[in-house]
Amino acid sequence: MATLSDVARRAGVSPATASRVINGSSKPVTDELRERVLAAVAELQYVPNAHAQLLARSHRSAVGVIVHDVSDPYFAEITRGLQRVATDQGRLLMICNSYRDPDRELEYVELLRGHQVAALILAGSGYHDEAFTRQLNEKLAAYEATGGRVAVIGRHEHSGDAVMPDNRAGGYLAGRELCGLGHRAIGVVAGPRILTTTTDRLAGLRQALSEQGRDLPERRIRYAEFDRDGGAEATARLLDADPELTAIAALNDSMAIGALATLRARSLAVPQQVSVVGFDDMPIARDVTPALTTVRLPLVDMGVRAMSLVLGAGAPIPRVEVLPAELVRRDTTGPVPHSARASAGSVPRARRGDAAP
Amino acid sequence: MATLSDVARRAGVSPATASRVINGSSKPVTDELRERVLAAVAELQYVPNAHAQLLARSHRSAVGVIVHDVSDPYFAEITRGLQRVATDQGRLLMICNSYRDPDRELEYVELLRGHQVAALILAGSGYHDEAFTRQLNEKLAAYEATGGRVAVIGRHEHSGDAVMPDNRAGGYLAGRELCGLGHRAIGVVAGPRILTTTTDRLAGLRQALSEQGRDLPERRIRYAEFDRDGGAEATARLLDADPELTAIAALNDSMAIGALATLRARSLAVPQQVSVVGFDDMPIARDVTPALTTVRLPLVDMGVRAMSLVLGAGAPIPRVEVLPAELVRRDTTGPVPHSARASAGSVPRARRGDAAP
């Protein structure tokens, strides 16, 4: 690899001058030397060694991001928002996928710290895990102690800047919608219970039901991976245990799509026999058939806010921005079937299929 | 930030010794000193400066990847494959999204070169663009001249290791399927014509038709962005111009999903009135309704192969691995409607709707 001094030698100037030309330094350089340097750069196909540059200028510029998986649409949208602000400010993003593995998350904090990122954004859900949370906070504190900025998206037990989607209110909205349509036998397809996202959404759902004087028994909840297959599987278990279900609340859209697949496989009509509501409103939600009723979260905006927090001036007290959830009615929800309206919970399994199209 | 010499000072050893302990060097260090160093590291929350490390060891380890967009399922799958191999070998991946912007692609080659990556993988489609291709090849050649390894996925005019999905054969499969079902009025929803992926798939399609003695007139092709909205829009234009269409071949699944949306919006039954075939077999293909008939590409495997090529020994001659495409029949394709069978091309627009379910 050609180095800066190769360029300088070739151009017959000092490395200092070459550096000034290449970086457009504020110090003036005569046009003649400038030309010579530029020519040498082109001839040698010189590209500055990024590590040496980063080492030499103590200036931290990149921003680290830890998500569960960028290719998951939920995080893809958030990342789009992060990226937008970062690009505007000429910042490079280093994005790491933790795949929901706490240890990997911890490792990535160190890795990013080692890479001298100016700020760190944790975009995944928080965990209900005492030991992990403590370790994470220690690492973040160490990072912040050296001037690093941190923001989290979602509920983490971290005292600092945060962007919070209103998961609980969203869960409430989903629950109220289902109740309003007359559903009583509601099954919940939930993500891993260790995630705060899961428990918050569940809490909202529970609140909506309890306002109607109902509770949400554990047997009506199935926890699984927060993805399509998890949703399909959880739905199957739910239906096996409770064939009278008239509605399914999935705690994210991927799971809802899995639920839809299981319902289709069992020839249960949506929404005629079973209603389904999702969560997140990821782009594909409108393209499945029937189009998915879901709770929209301003994902892109969440990314924008988080990045703005972290790149803006540090506030004396931690700022928490709560972003509202909103119900999007589409075609997977409908009134509770007539047969179930009269005597919910006692209809034999065979009933399923009566109303098949 | 604590530095290595802070650690060394605290442990009462030289930086050399501290370094050896921290990196598990082959050089032996007495247990007592080792303990002291480790203790100092923990107390100071020391994390090595990655840039300094990378600069000091000339050892290149990371691998650079340029894709159009990681969050696009097509690239997400490929990336999964890349990642798998990279992780096995303890390599870090630097992934850059070019968003199909050639300039950005060029910039990223430089950026990654500057970051001293051991290898570079271009995972996006090639472009039909003389000037761009030349520039790209120049940059890649410069990189390879300094020992960098390069592999491309897809057809690029680059003489080096390559993994080629058999786009042409895939297009042929799609075309043959549609012809076999009796379709004659076939519209094509294509990606940007500047991409080799588009033209290769189109060529295969064309070949299948011509084997049946038909051609594929330009008026039956619409070029748009390679995504859902592009597909929806192209389909609309196609139907406006040619209401007799009985089949639509979309050149990727995202576009196919857009096509499905447009067809639904126009109340055209799939596959009773119009058949649709996609391309790629991305995960969501099986979850749309009706489930999408498509051409499967072994995306994950493509990533695995590319990374293996690049991390394995360099071959004296460029290796090109062609990976086969395969038709996956699902529910969006069916026989040509009866009404169209007799007199294709002359049925009035009003016909649409007759067979609505």
Add this chain to the structure above:
DNA sequence: TACCGCAGAGAAAGCCCTTTCCCGCAGGGA
């Protein structure tokens, strides 16, 4: 006893840049 070899630790030389500091020189004011 004199010498050799080796284990374990430190000194110091890079790795490739950026940036401060300094120097020489030309032009302008006194």
Add this chain to the structure above:
DNA sequence: TCCCTGCGGGAAAGGGCTTTCTCTGCGGTA
């Protein structure tokens, strides 16, 4: 004419780490 100023350029000092080379002190051999 002399001095000061300011401009353009180079020398050199880091930035934080790895690694080679060197040194010390010990045990073992002749």
